[in-house]
Amino acid sequence: MTPQRHRGKEVITLYFSLCLCVSVVFYVLSSVVFSVVFSAVFLFFPGQAICADYAKANDCAKAKEWYQQGISFSDDSFEEMTCYQKAVELCPEYAEAHERLGNIFKARQQWDMAVKELQLAGEMSNGSDPHTSLGEIYRMQGQYDLAIQEFQIALDIRPLDKRAQSNLEYIYRMSGRDEEEEEEHSLIPSPIFSREPGFTLPMGKTLFDLQLQYSQIKREWIAPVERSVNVWKLITGIRYGLTNSFMVGVIPKMLWKNANVHLWEGSVEQKYQSSVYGLGDTIILLKQCLWSRKQTSWAASLNINIPTGDENRIPPLGSGKYEFMPGLAFSTSLRNIGYLHANLHYFFTRQRDETLDPGYRLDPGDEFSYNIALCRPVPLIGAPYFLSVPVTGLVGVVELNGVYIGKSRGYEKIRGGEASTGPGTGSTSLRKTTYPGGNTLCWSPGVQLLFYGNMKLELGIQVPILIPDDPWITKPVYQIGVTRFFF
Amino acid sequence: MNTYKKQANHRSTEALRAKYLTLLCTCASLWFICLLVSPAPAQTNNSQGDQPQIVTGSPPQTVTGDSPQIVILDNEIYANNVSAVNIQGNRVSVEKCTIYQNGNAGIVVDNDAQALIQNNRIYSQEGAGITVMGAGSAQVSIIGNQIHQNKMAGLQLGSKDRMVVPVHRSFKKNPSVILAQGGNQTNKGFGQISNLSKSLGDKTKGEDGKAKAGDKIQEGLTTITVDIQNNRIYHNGESGIKCQSEYPQHSIFLTAEYNAIFQNRKGGILVANAAKVALRNNSIYENHKAGVSANRSKGPSPIPQVDIYQNIIRGNEESGLELTGACSGPIGVCNNLIFHNGGSGIRFGASTMRIINNTIVSNGNLSQGSGIDQQEKSIPFIANNILAYNFKTGLNIKRQKGYSHNLFFANGGSGTCCDDCYSSSKFTENKQLGGRKRNQGDMICDPGFSNPDLFDFRLNTWSPAIDGGIPSPEFEDLHFPPSQGGRQNDMGVTGGPLAFSWDPNAPVP
Numbered sequence: 001m002t003p004q005r006h007r008g009k010e011v012i013t014l015y016f017s018l019c020l021c022v023s024v025v026f027y028v029l030s031s032v033v034f035s036v037v038f039s040a041v042f043l044f045f046p047g048q049a050i051c052a053d054y055a056k057a058n059d060c061a062k063a064k065e066w067y068q069q070g071i072s073f074s075d076d077s078f079e080e081m082t083c084y085q086k087a088v089e090l091c092p093e094y095a096e097a098h099e100r101l102g103n104i105f106k107a108r109q110q111w112d113m114a115v116k117e118l119q120l121a122g123e124m125s126n127g128s129d130p131h132t133s134l135g136e137i138y139r140m141q142g143q144y145d146l147a148i149q150e151f152q153i154a155l156d157i158r159p160l161d162k163r164a165q166s167n168l169e170y171i172y173r174m175s176g177r178d179e180e181e182e183e184e185h186s187l188i189p190s191p192i193f194s195r196e197p198g199f200t201l202p203m204g205k206t207l208f209d210l211q212l213q214y215s216q217i218k219r220e221w222i223a224p225v226e227r228s229v230n231v232w233k234l235i236t237g238i239r240y241g242l243t244n245s246f247m248v249g250v251i252p253k254m255l256w257k258n259a260n261v262h263l264w265e266g267s268v269e270q271k272y273q274s275s276v277y278g279l280g281d282t283i284i285l286l287k288q289c290l291w292s293r294k295q296t297s298w299a300a301s302l303n304i305n306i307p308t309g310d311e312n313r314i315p316p317l318g319s320g321k322y323e324f325m326p327g328l329a330f331s332t333s334l335r336n337i338g339y340l341h342a343n344l345h346y347f348f349t350r351q352r353d354e355t356l357d358p359g360y361r362l363d364p365g366d367e368f369s370y371n372i373a374l375c376r377p378v379p380l381i382g383a384p385y386f387l388s389v390p391v392t393g394l395v396g397v398v399e400l401n402g403v404y405i406g407k408s409r410g411y412e413k414i415r416g417g418e419a420s421t422g423p424g425t426g427s428t429s430l431r432k433t434t435y436p437g438g439n440t441l442c443w444s445p446g447v448q449l450l451f452y453g454n455m456k457l458e459l460g461i462q463v464p465i466l467i468p469d470d471p472w473i474t475k476p477v478y479q480i481g482v483t484r485f486f487f
Numbered sequence: 488m489n490t491y492k493k494q495a496n497h498r499s500t501e502a503l504r505a506k507y508l509t510l511l512c513t514c515a516s517l518w519f520i521c522l523l524v525s526p527a528p529a530q531t532n533n534s535q536g537d538q539p540q541i542v543t544g545s546p547p548q549t550v551t552g553d554s555p556q557i558v559i560l561d562n563e564i565y566a567n568n569v570s571a572v573n574i575q576g577n578r579v580s581v582e583k584c585t586i587y588q589n590g591n592a593g594i595v596v597d598n599d600a601q602a603l604i605q606n607n608r609i610y611s612q613e614g615a616g617i618t619v620m621g622a623g624s625a626q627v628s629i630i631g632n633q634i635h636q637n638k639m640a641g642l643q644l645g646s647k648d649r650m651v652v653p654v655h656r657s658f659k660k661n662p663s664v665i666l667a668q669g670g671n672q673t674n675k676g677f678g679q680i681s682n683l684s685k686s687l688g689d690k691t692k693g694e695d696g697k698a699k700a701g702d703k704i705q706e707g708l709t710t711i712t713v714d715i716q717n718n719r720i721y722h723n724g725e726s727g728i729k730c731q732s733e734y735p736q737h738s739i740f741l742t743a744e745y746n747a748i749f750q751n752r753k754g755g756i757l758v759a760n761a762a763k764v765a766l767r768n769n770s771i772y773e774n775h776k777a778g779v780s781a782n783r784s785k786g787p788s789p790i791p792q793v794d795i796y797q798n799i800i801r802g803n804e805e806s807g808l809e810l811t812g813a814c815s816g817p818i819g820v821c822n823n824l825i826f827h828n829g830g831s832g833i834r835f836g837a838s839t840m841r842i843i844n845n846t847i848v849s850n851g852n853l854s855q856g857s858g859i860d861q862q863e864k865s866i867p868f869i870a871n872n873i874l875a876y877n878f879k880t881g882l883n884i885k886r887q888k889g890y891s892h893n894l895f896f897a898n899g900g901s902g903t904c905c906d907d908c909y910s911s912s913k914f915t916e917n918k919q920l921g922g923r924k925r926n927q928g929d930m931i932c933d934p935g936f937s938n939p940d941l942f943d944f945r946l947n948t949w950s951p952a953i954d955g956g957i958p959s960p961e962f963e964d965l966h967f968p969p970s971q972g973g974r975q976n977d978m979g980v981t982g983g984p985l986a987f988s989w990d991p992n993a994p995v996p
Contacts, residue, residue, distance in 0.1 A: 071636070071722065072610060072635060072636065074635065074719075074721050074722065074749075074750070075719065109992070139940055140940055140941050140942075141942055155734050160852075163802065163827065163829075163830035163853040165852045166829070166849055166850070166851070166852060166878075168829075169849070169876070170849050170880060170939075172942070173876055173897045174939070200913040202915070203912050204912065205912075224787075292917075359882050383847060479629055
């Protein structure tokens, strides 16, 4: 006799004794009717409930004994199965017994019975094991979708369920998908603004990315006249791994610019809003992996600026010159922290051709850019949804983007004693001028959402935190982008 | 008248004589019958060791040579303060007993004893199921038992500490229900022994050529020799088998074969300190830590030497084989099927480990776990293995040496490529080999398992693993089936001289 049963008996005895005493007292002191009503209300109905509870507790206690006896066999035998069947007969809500029973049917490959018992166990229990076992049955039957569903439920309940993790990973690889390789690669988080990690693409792999960027700049590099320009950039990048250590890429961009332009009509200054859009300069990317070991890689790159943009528009869409940006990039995996990326680029600017524009000669200073980024991936288990699309991972990105721009020197047209950037009529003269350079440092937080199908969505903001006396940019840059890997 | 009286007296005297005679004959008959039916007196001193002492009252057995001096047969022994059976310095057989709910270990083998523990059910002890302890040499065979739900290890070998009974426990019985002591052994303090049957059952078995008790592996080094066969060891509170000698100059020879060791709270088998361990044909699964863990303890104790072959090791929450503090025996780790473990399939340390012809599938979890994972720098010998679907990578090794002729597939998230086993992208190669390059004979392609969904990792006839191993006579296939193709080594468990055959649909032993 277990203590639980003892307690149950004591409670029942006490309750009925109390009720009988009270009934007798009512009968003696007041009326028969009242005592009968009291007995009915307090003795019969709750008594029935207590009896039922007690019987149930008693049955479940017996069921536990059967369960323990079954556990002591643990050999998937008929005897063990009988023990659990007795247990669930006595206590139909005994989840553990249903689970063990399901597992025995599973071991005997009686799939239907196993599914039924494990489903019952999953409904009754808060544990992950019934779902994992059920998922294994679906896996063994080749029903991967159902299996994935059960394993994900198991991982929602217990994210460290290693059996569910292992099975889920197996199914992801078996179900499909040759894209797994690229998917894994897409899971290597890359910086949002500096965009050049130390890794190169594997041979035959293609990466396509698209970013929409908005900024408001005070002065443009290709026409360093102080004026406010709103710039929308749509940057497309296509990169391809020619070999396992050498990749090429082409990065064209579409620009839409809206500038406040000062024009001179005679000696009168006119202010106009000038909007232009069109193809900007295109960059050709060449990148060679110098050294790679496990998750650490060094690469050298050369970006070649192709002047596909129209430099004569106001404001200009291109630089009008071929220019070269050699660089060095480094990436590594920091255990338990994430990925660290760093790169350096030097932008060799070239003097303008005086024969083409003898009256407007400006040599922008060289640029030196340096970036460091820390990307922290956070795997999301259970695939939460973002805009109805399941998200597999989340990456937090923090970057420091710095650029040092040298002084720009040259001549500019003087009209009426003022600098002008636009065509006009009237007398002109040339003035030697210098535009100061300086160091600009930006802090750039961002987030990347990883989706199934090798998709990545990224959002970032670049905030200037250190600007020179005569800054070129003072306001944040906003960027939204999407990346997709292809075979 | 007188004559009549004399005749009457004579008749009465004759009748009296006849009565006396009848009485005397009856008494003599009774005495004779008593002599005939009375049992022989029990021998209490059995130092000659020729007759077994039967505790159950079963007919005496005529056994000679290495036969046990004491047979404890078919008893139900429970609720004793310390242990059910304590064997010291004697040859004892414990058979077909049910031993449960004792205050410490179910059976204790101590001090130069030789014990055969066979076909018992040993469960729910406060300590280990069976403890082999003491500084002396001992030889123990543990065969065909069910050892489960004990609060400590199922089998504990090499223990030093004396048993301690928790103060709060109150047991009805005696310190040990049976103390089988060498020299002048006595049976004292019998608590409750209920005979379940009077049949003697199986005869005790002799030894089968294994290492003998008292073998010296070094001068002055005593040994415990333990042979564990056909047991089911499960649901214990610590490891299924804990083999850890706590005495200096003391070593354990452990042979475990055909056992099912599962769902133990602290791993399947734990080995530490000086021990030579051979594990063969065991099923070690679903334990809450590593399947087999061999570690070096603190101090100057030598590291254990392990030979692990032809085992199925699956579903353990940590690594399948955690051998970071062990060295390889002459066989090494061969022809094991290791799958679905939560950590790495095989994890080893600085020692030179020999890992051959294993099939290692789907080990690891989201944060860790490779097929084979080396922790410290050394040059192992890793060949002829199949490593597939492992999480972090297939082979994580410290140097570009010591491995060849392995087959990799879909490890480290590298996808299910490649059509050409000998050509793949660098990315894939990095993922499969943990950043290393492949060596001679290494392949990256589908191993062609029969039905991996059903955990059937046997090879299809078209598998590239067939005849893909090292082309050397030393590794040639000798058993067809399970080996296929020619004599050149098949990669995985079905290849090589120790090829291993199993039925994935067979019920768990």
